[in-house]
Amino acid sequence: MVSMQLFDSERRVIEAAERLAATLGSDSNHTVAAAAMDTAGRIHEAVNVYHFTGGPCAELVVLGVAAAAGAGPLVTMATAGDRGRGLIPPCGRCRQVLLDLRPDVLVAVLTDDGPTLQPIRKLLPDAYFFPHADARRIVRFNKRYYEAVATARKTTTIRYDDPIALGPAIFLFEDEETHRTLNGTVIGVERDRLDRLTAEQARLDGFMSVEELNKGLQGHYPGLPADAEVDVVTFTVEAPDAGSDTQS
Template sequence: MVSMKLFDSERRVIDAAERLATLLGSDPNHSVAAAAMDTAGRIHEAVNVYHFTGGPCAELVVLGAAAAAGAGPLVTIAAAGDQGRGLIPPCGRCRQALLDLHPDVFVAVPTDAGPALRPIRKLLPDTYFFPDAAAHRIVRFNKRYYEAVATAQKTSTVRYDDPIAPGPATFLFEDDEAHRTLNGTVTSVEHHRLDRLTTAQARLDGGTTIDELKTGLQSHYPGLPSDAEVEIVTFTVEGGTPGLPRGSRKTI
């Protein structure tokens, strides 16, 4: 599995969990620390509560702490063990709860090459989805697209292996020091084979060609098969400014 690049903001979450874990001492009832970041860049921290009746893991406690602080959807979460155990992955129950309540969160996990981030859905393939969770969705963008999205110059994006559902969502601009977000709505998601994609289907404009789009996608998704199924996602933004010149619009 290819590791995702860690942004500075994501490293802050891991550092917070590991730092809190070093303060736990030798109390067997509190042996794991967790930290989670919301879309405003706030980090919420908590520890587990061990009990023979099934006390909650640190990840579940931090979900409650974040909710109590009015955090909304969470962007990144990490957990670390006491006694120098470092970063630890979530258990199966926590993975299911995260998937249902925060389906777009990235989870920090340890690897031989160091900490890595995984989309929560990658930690639970072929899983059950709790239909009544009513989770708030997040759509991630590179921070360089903020102005184009905010002013409705960019109203579509091409994605691969990145499920996005129609409906309201928070548009998150990754590694943005100002933690700017936009409220918007995903209006449609169309599936097309990359090698059969047309200019109209890709919603290209401003002189961008299909070949340029494919080159950009290959750069963004290394190893992307030429016959991959990609998603063409269209969206609107609350308070967007339609009708501006669209020559700078990007689609990736």
């Protein structure tokens, strides 16, 4: 697993978890700290409650803390152990809960190359999906696309190995200092081959040509094969003044 470049906001989540974990150690009932960021950029923190009956892990406690604060969907989560253990991955139960309730969260994991983020779905492959979780979905965009998406000049996004669900979603613009978001709806997801994309699809994705689109995709997905199967995702968006600050 190769470490990816972390945004400053993502590093703050990791630092918050490690900072809280460093305060633990005197009470054996609380040994793990978790931090999670919502779409407004707020960081919520919590610790585990150890008990022989299966007291909740820090990841589950922070879900409750965030919900109590009206956080809505969470975009990044990190967990750290006491006594200098550093980042630790979520257990199997927590992975299943996160996949069901916060299916678009990125989780910090430690690799040989340092901290990196993994989509929760990749931490629990071939998983069972709870059909009634009714989780609000998130679609991530580079921050440079905010104006194009907000003004409906960009109504398509091409994704590789990044499943997008149909229906309402919060459009999150990553690495945005003001944490601007838009409310939108994914109205179509069609599978196509990268080398079969058309000039019209490139234009709807905000590019001037197929060649420019391919260059952009290669920058986002290094080593993307020319014949890769990609998802062509079409969407609509609400006016920014109606939905840019909505977090629920």
